[in-house]
Amino acid sequence: xxxxxxxxxxxxxxxxxxxxxxxxxxxxxxxxxxxxxxxxxxxxxxxxxxxxxxxxxxxxxxxxxxxxxxxxxxxxxxxxxxxxxxxxxxxxxxxxxxxxxxxxxxxxxxxxxxxxxxxxxxxxxxxxxxxxxxxxxxxxxxxxxxxxxxxx
Amino acid sequence: xxxxxxxxxxxxxxxxxxxxxxxxxxxxxxxxxxxxxxxxxxxxxxxxxxxxxxxxxxxxxxxxxxxxxxxxxxxxxxxxxxxxxxxxxxxxxxxxxxxxxxxxxxxxxxxxxxxxxxxxxxxxxxxxxxxxxxxxxxxxxxxxxxxxxxxxxxxxxxxxxxxxxxxxxxxxxxxxxxxxxxxxxxxxxxxxxxxxxxxxxxxxxxxxxxxxxxxxxxxxxxxxxxxxxxxxxxxxxxxxxxxxxxxxxxxxxxxxxxxxxxxxxxxxxxxxxxxxx
Numbered sequence: 001x002x003x004x005x006x007x008x009x010x011x012x013x014x015x016x017x018x019x020x021x022x023x024x025x026x027x028x029x030x031x032x033x034x035x036x037x038x039x040x041x042x043x044x045x046x047x048x049x050x051x052x053x054x055x056x057x058x059x060x061x062x063x064x065x066x067x068x069x070x071x072x073x074x075x076x077x078x079x080x081x082x083x084x085x086x087x088x089x090x091x092x093x094x095x096x097x098x099x100x101x102x103x104x105x106x107x108x109x110x111x112x113x114x115x116x117x118x119x120x121x122x123x124x125x126x127x128x129x130x131x132x133x134x135x136x137x138x139x140x141x142x143x144x145x146x147x148x149x150x151x152x
Numbered sequence: 153x154x155x156x157x158x159x160x161x162x163x164x165x166x167x168x169x170x171x172x173x174x175x176x177x178x179x180x181x182x183x184x185x186x187x188x189x190x191x192x193x194x195x196x197x198x199x200x201x202x203x204x205x206x207x208x209x210x211x212x213x214x215x216x217x218x219x220x221x222x223x224x225x226x227x228x229x230x231x232x233x234x235x236x237x238x239x240x241x242x243x244x245x246x247x248x249x250x251x252x253x254x255x256x257x258x259x260x261x262x263x264x265x266x267x268x269x270x271x272x273x274x275x276x277x278x279x280x281x282x283x284x285x286x287x288x289x290x291x292x293x294x295x296x297x298x299x300x301x302x303x304x305x306x307x308x309x310x311x312x313x314x315x316x317x318x319x320x321x322x323x324x325x326x327x328x329x330x331x332x333x334x335x336x337x338x339x340x341x342x343x344x345x346x347x348x349x350x351x352x353x354x355x356x357x358x359x360x361x362x363x364x365x366x367x368x369x370x371x372x373x374x375x376x377x378x379x380x381x382x383x384x385x386x387x388x389x390x391x392x393x394x395x396x397x398x399x400x401x402x403x404x405x406x407x408x409x410x411x412x413x414x415x416x417x418x419x420x421x422x423x424x425x426x427x428x429x
């Protein structure tokens with residue numbers, strides 16, 4: 001991919017976005033997903049928060065059908081592919097497939113919180129809107145302390 | 153939006169003289185979106201300021217209290233403005249600078265682990281997070297729960313100062329303390345007997361950190377379709393962790409009509425029809 005455009009989405013809206021870091025200066029686009037916004041009934045608070053995040057990034061803002069807009073943005077810049085960052089939302093995979101039907105798509109992984117051997121056992125359960133303290137996450141046993149020199 | 157922007161057709165504006173102007177532009181761009189901007193600003197600058205202010209030790213001691221030293225980082229983490237790895241490194245740097253033992257940051261690191269866990273679960277379950285993971289353990293059939301949120305709740309006029317306060321805060325700021333989320337969700341599902349999906353969708357409409365996985369699976373945990381029993385609370389619990397701020401001004405708290413003013417055993421009988429199995 002010699003001349004990509006970057007597709008930004010709602011799960012990687014910071015300067016550490018791997019696509020932005022890997023391709024500084026490449027044209028980047030974020031599309032407000034018209035269908036999702038209407039279906040989910042998102043409030044102005046949420047859209048405004050996203051908008052303010054985007055105003056700090058070098059990115060063109062669009063509103064409409066995400067796959068169509070990303071492809072149109074790629075054509076506008078004569079791009080030969082699309083680089084983006086991995087996202088968990090299943091909607092991302094659907095959009096990526098629609099884009100990939102017309103242009104190569106490269107998906108970069110963000111820095112992991114913790115490296116775990118696969119398959120990961122996700123049966124451990126506590127909950128609450130962030131957690132219950134009575135149950136510790138299976139992830140924590142393997143947490144790396146890279147870059148930290150404090151003892152213990 | 154400024155008329156001076158010379159943008160290609162369909163590109164959204166990036167220049168605004170003020171937040172007021174931004175809000176006015178967003179109203180035009182998204183006429184279907186309700187409400188105003190949150191007082192909480194988006195962007196990495198605001199995120200970095202919040203990250204610099206964290207106190208993991210105080211967080212660990214006080215996070216369950218509404219006035220506790222919670223980080224407020226969730227909106228930026230949810231949208232990847234801050235990654236969990238960045239927050240983790242900040243916590244480790246805090247440990248190094250403060251000279252505190254690692255245990256001082258354990259609660260906060262644990263919470264970051266939970267965020268990671270929910271995301272891993274979402275990757276595995278996909279849209280299955282919108283369906284009951286298990287049967288409810290409430291003794292009520294799924295049909296006993298209504299599909300729509302009550303109007304008095306949405307208009308913050310239940311007459312219960314706590315719940316009305318939470319609704320107002322949710323609608324105005326787009327953020328609620330975790331304990332408030334749990335109380336409000338429990339009230340919606342168990343006292344008002346509304347399907348958890350209606351509450352989950354409502355939270356996602358308003359919470360700046362609204363993440364379908366964390367949100368929906370937590371609603372399911374409250375409802376008991378993703379846990380071994382329903383989550384109930386009582387007045388003692390709410391009053392203690394809110395330092396009494398709602399009960400002091402609540403007429404229901406003084407006239408004997410507070411629906412939460414009971415023991416857990418009484419609530420179990422009243423709401424679920426019997427003692428826990």
